[in-house]
Structure formats: C-alpha cells, structure tokens
Amino acid sequence: xFDTLIIMLDATxxxxxxxxxxxxxxxxxxxxxxxxxxxxxxxxxxxxxxAAGAAVFGSAWIGLACGVLASIVLALIHGFACIxxxxxxxxxxxxxxxxxxxxxxxxxxxxxxxxxxxxxxSGDQRFTExxxxxxxALRDVPVIGQIYxxxxxxxxxxxxxxxxxxxxxxxxxxxxxxxxxLRAVGENPHAVDTAGISVAWIRYRALIVCGILCGIAGAYxxxxxxxxxxxxxxxxxxxxxxxxxxxxxWRPVPVLFxxxxxxxxxxxxxxxxxxxxxxxxxxxxxxxxVLPYVLTVLLLAGFIGKAVAPKAVxxxxxxxRA
Amino acid sequence: xxxxFLATVTALAVSVSVAHAADKPAVVYDQxxxxxxxxxxxxxxGIMKYTKESGVKVRExxxxxxxxxxxxxxxxxxxxxxxxxxxxxxMTSSVQKVAKDFPNIHFTLIDSVVDLxxxxxIVFKEHEGSFLVxxxxxxxxxxxxxxxxxxxxxxLVRKFGCGFEQGVKYVAPNDTVIQNMTGxxxxxxxxxxxxxxxxxxxxxxGADVVFAAAGGTGIGVYQAAADAGHYAIGVxxxxxxxxxxxMLSSMVKRVDQAAYNTFKEAAAGEWKPGLQVLGLAxxxxxxxxxxxxxxxxxxxxxxxxxxxxxxxxxxxxxVHDYMSDSTCNY
Numbered sequence: 001x002f003d004t005l006i007i008m009l010d011a012t013x014x015x016x017x018x019x020x021x022x023x024x025x026x027x028x029x030x031x032x033x034x035x036x037x038x039x040x041x042x043x044x045x046x047x048x049x050x051a052a053g054a055a056v057f058g059s060a061w062i063g064l065a066c067g068v069l070a071s072i073v074l075a076l077i078h079g080f081a082c083i084x085x086x087x088x089x090x091x092x093x094x095x096x097x098x099x100x101x102x103x104x105x106x107x108x109x110x111x112x113x114x115x116x117x118x119x120x121x122s123g124d125q126r127f128t129e130x131x132x133x134x135x136x137a138l139r140d141v142p143v144i145g146q147i148y149x150x151x152x153x154x155x156x157x158x159x160x161x162x163x164x165x166x167x168x169x170x171x172x173x174x175x176x177x178x179x180x181x182l183r184a185v186g187e188n189p190h191a192v193d194t195a196g197i198s199v200a201w202i203r204y205r206a207l208i209v210c211g212i213l214c215g216i217a218g219a220y221x222x223x224x225x226x227x228x229x230x231x232x233x234x235x236x237x238x239x240x241x242x243x244x245x246x247x248x249x250w251r252p253v254p255v256l257f258x259x260x261x262x263x264x265x266x267x268x269x270x271x272x273x274x275x276x277x278x279x280x281x282x283x284x285x286x287x288x289x290v291l292p293y294v295l296t297v298l299l300l301a302g303f304i305g306k307a308v309a310p311k312a313v314x315x316x317x318x319x320x321r322a
Numbered sequence: 323x324x325x326x327f328l329a330t331v332t333a334l335a336v337s338v339s340v341a342h343a344a345d346k347p348a349v350v351y352d353q354x355x356x357x358x359x360x361x362x363x364x365x366x367x368g369i370m371k372y373t374k375e376s377g378v379k380v381r382e383x384x385x386x387x388x389x390x391x392x393x394x395x396x397x398x399x400x401x402x403x404x405x406x407x408x409x410x411x412x413m414t415s416s417v418q419k420v421a422k423d424f425p426n427i428h429f430t431l432i433d434s435v436v437d438l439x440x441x442x443x444i445v446f447k448e449h450e451g452s453f454l455v456x457x458x459x460x461x462x463x464x465x466x467x468x469x470x471x472x473x474x475x476x477x478l479v480r481k482f483g484c485g486f487e488q489g490v491k492y493v494a495p496n497d498t499v500i501q502n503m504t505g506x507x508x509x510x511x512x513x514x515x516x517x518x519x520x521x522x523x524x525x526x527x528g529a530d531v532v533f534a535a536a537g538g539t540g541i542g543v544y545q546a547a548a549d550a551g552h553y554a555i556g557v558x559x560x561x562x563x564x565x566x567x568x569m570l571s572s573m574v575k576r577v578d579q580a581a582y583n584t585f586k587e588a589a590a591g592e593w594k595p596g597l598q599v600l601g602l603a604x605x606x607x608x609x610x611x612x613x614x615x616x617x618x619x620x621x622x623x624x625x626x627x628x629x630x631x632x633x634x635x636x637x638x639x640x641v642h643d644y645m646s647d648s649t650c651n652y
Contacts, residue, residue: 014519227545270519
C-alpha cells in the first residue's frame with residue numbers, strides 16, 4: 001500500500017512538472033494584465049524547437065536553449081499584438097496556438113522528413129534522471145528512506161527546477177520592486193503610468209519571463225519526459241495549466257497545489273485502470289478519465305470560493321490624452 | 323459492321339476508363355497520421371512499394387479531424403480517384419455514405435466492414451497474431467506478470483488484448499496480465515506521454531514485458547521500456563528497429579501487403595468487392611523476427627512459437643475473437 005502510494009506520488013511529480021512551469025508562466029502574464037491562452041502553443045513550439053535543437057546539436061542543454069528562445073519569440077509576438085497594437089488577447093493567443101500546431105509539423109517534415117516527428121533522442125540529447133546523494137545508501141531505511149530514494153531522488157533536473165521556481169516566483173512577485181510593479185500593472189495600470197513607469201515595458205518583461213517558463217515546460221516534454229517531438233504532444237497541458245492558475249487564484253503556492261492535484265488525479269487514473277472495486281466490478285476507463293474534471297468542477301464550485309482575476313487583465317492600456 | 327465498330331469503340335472507351343481509374347489510386351489515412359510508425363505507416367510502406375514498382379503516384383489525404391474524413395473521401399471520389407483506400411475503423415460510416423453516392427468508384431476499407439457492391443473490406447484476425455506474441459511474452463517474462471496497453475477503448479483494440487491474454491495463459495496459466503487502455507477518444511492513439519506513464523505504472527506492478535496496441539502512443543511505451551530495461555512488443559508494422567534489444571517482437575499486421583495488393587489488383591482490373599479476412603493462414607498477421615530481436619528470442623522459443631502457429635492454422639488451438647461476442651471468456 002505504502003509502496004503504491006510512493007509510486008503514485010512519484011508519477012505525480014513527473015506529470016505535474018510541465019503544468020507547474022506553464023501555470024507559473026501564465027501567472028506572470030496574467031498578473032501583468034495579459035491573458036495568455038497561448039500557453040499551449042508556446043509549450044508545443046518549444047517542445048519542437050528543443051527536440052530539434054537537441055537532435056541537431058546533440059545536447060539537451062542546447063535543445064533547452066532553442067526551446068526557450070522559440071517560446072520567447074512566440075510570447076513577444078503575443079505582446080506585439082496585445083500590448084503595442086492593443087489587440088484582443090484571446091484572439092492573439094488562439095492564433096498562436098493554431099499557427100504552432102501546423103508550423104511544428106510542417107517544419108519537422110521539411111527538416112527531418114519523418115512525418116513531422118523529430119528523430120528519437122538518446123544519451124546526451126536528453127535530460128536524464130539524477131540520483132540525489134546518499135539515495136542508494138538510504139534505500140532500505142523504512143519510510144524516510146523510501147520517500148527520499150524513490151520519491152525525491154531519480155528525477156531529471158527540470159523537475160527540481162520547476163519546484164524551485166515556486167518559491168522563486170513567490171519572492172519575485174511579492175518581495176521585489178519588479179513584482180510590485182507587475183502586480184500594479186495588472187490591477188491599475190493608470191496608477192503605474194502616473195508614477196512614471198512604462199506599462200508596456202513591464203508587460204513585455206512579464207511576457208518574456210512567461211516565454212522562458214513555457215520554454216522550459218516544452219523542453220521537458222520532448223527532451224526529458226519523452227524522447228522526441230510528436231505532433232500535438234502538448235495534449236492540452238497549456239489549458240490545464242490555465243485552469244490550475246484560476247484554481248490557485250493567481251497565487252504561486254496555491255497554483256502549485258492545484259497543479260499537483262491535477263497531476264495526482266492523472267496518476268490515480270493511470271493506476272486505477274482495470275482494478276476491480278468490490279460491488280462495482282472493473283472500473284470502466286471512461287469513468288476514470290472523467291474523474292479529474294468532475295473533481296475540478298466540484299472543488300471549484302464548493303470549496304475554493306470566488307476566484308478574482310487581476311482587475312485590468314485582458315484590457316489593453318490606453319494612455320488618456322487630453 | 324457498324325455494330326462491331328460501336329462495340330469496339332465502347333470496349334475501347336471502357337478499357338480506357340478502367341485504365342484511367344487504375345492510374346488514379348488514392349488513400350485516406352486516419353487521424354494518427356501516416357507516420358505513426360505503426361498502422362498508418364504500414365499502409366504508407368505498401369504504397370511506396372507500389373509507387374516504386376509501377377511509377378504511379380498515389381494521392382494521399384491526412385484528415386486533421388473527424389469531420390474532414392467524409393469531406394476528403396467525397397472530394398477524391400468526385401475527382402475520379404479509384405480505388406480509394408480508407409485506413410482504419412473510424413472511416414466506416416463515412417465510407418458507407420460516400421460509397422453509396424459514388425457507385426462507380428471503388429473503395430477499399432481496411433480494418434472494418436461495409437457491405438456495398440463497390441466496397442472491399444479487409445479485416446485481420448488480430449487475435450491470432452496477438453496470441454503468438456502473448457505466448458512469446460509469457461516465455462520471456464521472469465516475473466510472471468506481463469502488460470497490455472491499448473489505445474482507444476473499442477472492441478477492435480480489446481480484441482488484441484484478449485488474444486494476447488489467451489496466448490500468455492496458454493504458455494503459463496498462472497501468469498498475470500495487466501490490461502490498460504489509454505483513453506476513449508481517437509487521441510488515445512497519439513498520446514506517448516500517457517503511454518509512457520501507463521507503462522511505468524505496469525512496470526511498478528511487476529510487469530517485465532508489455533505489448534502496446536496503441537498506434538503512436540506505443541512510442542512512449544517502448545521508450546519507457548527502454549529506460550526501465552524491460553521488454554516491449556510492437557504492433558501493426560514491424561517496430562523491432564525502434565529499440566533493438568528492447569523490442570522483443572512485433573505483432574505484424576500486413577496492412578502494407580493489403581494496400582499494395584489493392585492497388586495492384588485495381589491496376590490489373592482484378593479488383594473485387596466483398597470481405598477479406600486475413601489471419602495467420604493467409605499471412606495477414608504474424609510475429610516479427612529479424613536482426614534487431616534475434617538475440618532476444620532463443621531457438622527453443624522460436625520452435626515453440628512455430629508449433630503454436632501451426633496449431634492455430636490447423637485449428638487445434640481455437641483463439642477466441644473478442645468481437646464475436648464482446649467478452650473475453652475462452
């Protein structure tokens with residue numbers, strides 16, 4: 001029983017990692033007043049760029065850099081449309097998702113000739129599992145040893161990075177000057193403008209951070225969790241992250257728990273399949289698949305309470321002119 | 323004289339139109355895409371072989387969503403492409419509709435049955451091939467636990483799982499077979515991340531050989547097996563080359579041969595409508611043994627499998643077909 005729990009939690013960490021990164025990315029964007037439905041597209045785009053980079057240059061780190069770069073470019077396009085030209089945030093985001101879904105496959109077909117996939121990555125082209133110090137020695141210690149060796153050790157570096165990003169984001173958002181201005185821009189851009197700070201520049205910077213985090217999430221998908229790019233491999237993770245962001249009320253720590261909950265439900269769903277429950281027989285796949293979503297609706301309706309978005313989110317900032 | 327002349331002209335016209343029709347073959351892949359390294363890619367291989375031999379290009383169409391399947395079929399039929407090969411069970415209703423509207427166009431449906439005078443349906447006895455790889459998995463397994471990962475939860479995929487289970491139990495009656503399905507929509511055939519999670523879950527439950535009948539999802543399953551140092555069995559195409567030393571074998575479904583034969587027959591004017599069921603006896607399904615997995619399969623195992631295969635063909639072993647009664651009681 002305890003072993004099963006450890007295994008499920010272990011899977012939770014793996015599945016939640018891209019959600020955490022993407023949700024934090026969305027947090028920076030939305031806290032600055034930019035609705036970012038294009039998280040999905042950025043993840044997919046960077047997953048492709050990372051896998052392509054890793055395949056060509058033979059290094060997962062170069063792949064990661066390529067992924068982050070691609071994601072930042074997409075974020076800046078979104079910013080150019082929404083900040084500079086005051087376009088509709090949703091339209092721009094959807095456009096990015098659609099473009100990326102087609103472009104990745106087309107470029108992949110042209111560059112690698114493998115039907116939009118990248119070559120299968122191996123060795124240095126992937127982020128491999130890290131064994132934490134003393135993990136092997138502690139393996140036989142009951143409970144604590146198991147938790148340390150089987151649950152905490154043996155993930156790749158991006159998993160640890162994702163979890164470190166949560167306190168880092170908390171610190172940046174609540175304890176730094178940039179964070180204060182970022183939050184202010186999302187709530188009341190006029191006040192920020194009055195103080196002589198450029199609203200556009202703050203929002204662009206928020207989007208760059210958003211791009212970096214999405215880029216890491218995408219690289220995780222194609223060069224760490226899987227070994228190569230496949231079309232549509234992001235499989236709705238960007239939207240899940242957006243849901244987690246709202247679930248966590250745009251605050252780093254609750255967002256982390258929302259992502260972990262989604263990941264855990266996913267892990268449970270995988271584990272529960274084919275298990276015979278007394279009085280019910282074998283649980284049908286469909287019921288298990290729907291479980292995370294039903295629970296989300298119930299929790300949102302019953303326990304979380306009102307989720308209030310940043311006040312100026314989705315609204316382009318127009319300087320008043322006399 | 324005039325009568326003869328007319329008859330000749332008609333015959334010429336007919337032969338020209340037949341030859342013309344045969345020069346315009348087309349194929350519609352299913353949503354997993356033609357490079358899924360599995361089912362669709364098998365069809366693609368068959369087409370490449372045909373194109374190489376005959377020099378005739380095959381018009382290809384890859385639908386992006388379900389709505390495009392019927393549109394694509396209809397457009398190809400309208401432009402006079404014939405025969406049109408429709409790949410996969412998801413096209414059944416679309417082929418039914420479009421074939422009715424274009425009685426002069428020949429359709430070949432792979433993996434499902436439509437009973438119309440201008441449709442050829444090709445189905446496979448997947449349960450027989452799965453039985454063989456099940457037997458192989460049971461011989462290779464050290465833990466006495468093997469796994470099956472299906473794509474979309476439909477009777478066709480359950481048929482693979484049921485045959486696999488029977489094969490395992492035939493060799494080792496006390497072995498455990500863990501069965502998982504990836505999902506309940508077409509996307510379940512293209513979700514390697516979920517596939518790798520399902521495989522990891524099965525490994526943690528003791529499985530050391532997994533069989534994936536899940537299209538593109540299988541790529542994640544095989545990767546997980548390679549990372550964990552366990553064995554995996556591929557499906558549809560020969561996937562042994564994906565991870566040599568990890569891929570124990572592949573349950574090969576000769577869709578390439580089916581597609582190739584269809585075009586070849588059509589070119590020779592020998593295309594016939596009706597139902598074709600291809601099993602072990604017809605070489606429609608088999609297990610794959612090549613340089614990539616030779617070291618994993620001992621001569622003893624090979625001999626045993628040959629024996630089982632012969633027994634299935636002769637009818638001494640009856641493999642239950644899940645789709646005959648939607649249960650796996652055998």
